[in-house]
Amino acid sequence: MWMTPTTPPANSAAAVPHVRKFMLKLFKVKDGQSQDWPVIAETLLVVAFDIIDQVPDDPVALALLQRVNSGSFRRLGHSIGAGWTESRPQK
Secondary structure (H helix, E strand, O other): OOOOOOOOOOOHHHHHHHHHHHHHHHOEOOOOOOEOHHHHHHHHHHHHHHHHHOOOOOHHHHHHHHHHHHHHHHHHOOOOOOOOOOOOOOO
């Protein structure tokens, strides 16, 4: 059973395992093995952009948007199956 941490994570890197575990549990497919990765990613992006829209002038939010933008273009520049190195290891 997924449980919330007893104290808030100190930063986004510390939060990632908790969010990932929660999302995998939320979108668990009946066989317990498969995950609907595109739906998980879309859900996280929709929530993230909604949160950023709440603080449009925050310099930290703007810097995050710049990183998302450049990371998206780097990923789009690779052919499917070639992999990328930032958040997903090369295969």
